[in-house]
Amino acid sequence: xxxxxxxxxxxxxxxxxxxxxxxxxxxxxxxxxxxxxxxxxxxxxxxxxxxxxxxxxxxxxxxxxxxxxxxxxxxxxxxxxxxxxxxxxxxxxxxxxxxxxxxxxxxxxxxxxxxxxxxxxxxxxxxxxxxxxxxxxxxxxxxxxxxxxxxxxxxxxxxxxxxxxxxxxxxxxxxxxxxxxxxxxxxxxxxxxxxxxxxxxxxxx
Numbered sequence: 001x002x003x004x005x006x007x008x009x010x011x012x013x014x015x016x017x018x019x020x021x022x023x024x025x026x027x028x029x030x031x032x033x034x035x036x037x038x039x040x041x042x043x044x045x046x047x048x049x050x051x052x053x054x055x056x057x058x059x060x061x062x063x064x065x066x067x068x069x070x071x072x073x074x075x076x077x078x079x080x081x082x083x084x085x086x087x088x089x090x091x092x093x094x095x096x097x098x099x100x101x102x103x104x105x106x107x108x109x110x111x112x113x114x115x116x117x118x119x120x121x122x123x124x125x126x127x128x129x130x131x132x133x134x135x136x137x138x139x140x141x142x143x144x145x146x147x148x149x150x151x152x153x154x155x156x157x158x159x160x161x162x163x164x165x166x167x168x169x170x171x172x173x174x175x176x177x178x179x180x181x182x183x184x185x186x187x188x189x190x191x192x193x194x195x196x197x198x199x200x201x202x203x204x205x
Contacts, residue, residue: 004095008178008186010200014201017190017198018062019173021098024176025060028091040088041067043078051078057087058115065100066107066167068115070132071163085169095179100171104110107166124158125149175203 008144014020028036035056051074059066059078065087069076083105101194116124128146138140153159178186185205190198 004093005179005181006095007180008176008188010188010202013200014187015200016199017171017176018060020059020175020190021100022195023100024091024094024096028089028094028096031091031093033091033093036089036091038089039067041075042086042088042091043075044082044084045078046081048082051075057089058166063189064102064170066166066168068107068112068164068166069105070127070130071165072134073132075133076167079167085167088167097175097177099175099177100169100173102170102172104167104169107168109162109165112165113160114162115166117157121158122130127164127181128161180205 015024025036037057038054039057040052041055042050044050053075055067055069055075057065057067071077071080083103084101085104087098087100089096089100091097116127119127125146128149129142149158170193174190176186176188176190180186183205187203187205189201189203191201193199
């Protein structure tokens with residue numbers, strides 16, 4: 001399989017981790033990876049209790065990695081309490097992982113609203129109807145709420161919920177992991193230098 005168990009050498013890695021990420025992301029998309037933008041998001045409560053779940057990362061680059069959620073959800077609450085997080089992209093078809101860590105902040109309201117308007121109407125209805133991460137009596141209750149909202153706003157634009165929006169993770173550290181045979185995997189970590197720029201170091205597998 002092309003790209004699988006291919007060496008990851010320091011001299012071949014881009015000195016800029018954002019460009020290195022975009023290169024790998026593009027290769028994952030070209031290789032037919034389903035939803036290459038899907039990543040595991042790890043957060044922790046104020047007391048340090050961890051939790052993790054899959055999210056879709058909707059924007060990448062030097063301004064940060066952006067994902068969206070209900071602010072009242074567990075991840076939203078934990079990010080408000082403890083505004084640091086980690087993302088893990090896993091592209092098994094290429095034998096690759098990328099880990100990213102850094103501080104997190106809420107996306108401006110206007111930017112979140114702009115994104116909401118690009119979502120399919122059914123997805124907007126689901127976001128309005130769902131008390132994410134909180135107990136619900138049944139599936140039927142959720143479906144009934146969606147139907148009520150659809151009827152209430154038939155023929156008109158749906159409101160933008162003030163409890164739903166984006167977060168931006170600004171990377172302080174990247175790790176690029178490439179599968180190799182005999183478990184002797186390649187791991188390159190990028191960390192910000194004081195004063196700017198990035199340092200690259202190899203980690204043991």
